[in-house]
Amino acid sequence: MAEKLKIKLSIADRVYPLTIDPLQEEGLRKAAKNIEQLAKKFEQNYAVRDKQDVLAMCALQFASKIEQKGIDHSEGVKEAAERLKALNVLVSSKLGMK
Template identity: 30%
Template sequence: MRELSIKIKIADREYPMTVKAEEEERVRRAGKLINERLKSYREKFGIDDKQDLLSMVAFDAIVDRFGVEENLQSNDESVLNKIKSIEHLINQTI
């Protein structure tokens, strides 16, 4: 696996990092999304303090992740219930 040295700019600071070539696009998109959210919070709430803005973005990201995890768990349960129903139908026909 090839690794790349890249720089990601977040809140007017550059962060050098080494990433796998196949992860470069995802890392760059993440940096772009962070900056977009920073800008959005700055405009929406009139906050200029970068630490406050970064904290809000981090909090927002964790809340989003919790939502995704809850949806995945719900989907897993739904799939498991469907499999059990199919299994029950198969057992009835045997």
């Protein structure tokens, strides 16, 4: 089992000390950077009362992207299944003619 790594991430002017698996470091740092960038964007473009509002909007933005990807994926799977069924019917009809 790998040793745990202690890191500090800064999000919305707060430092969060974490003890993580070394394989998680890159993903966590990228996630923190994305949150910081989005928070700055919200602060610049909208009237924001406090950091909690900014972080709530960031959470909503990221969560909605995840949900939309799930919806898009399920629709893509459904469409692929329908195409495979149609292809199966076509192949079956051609094989049945011989």
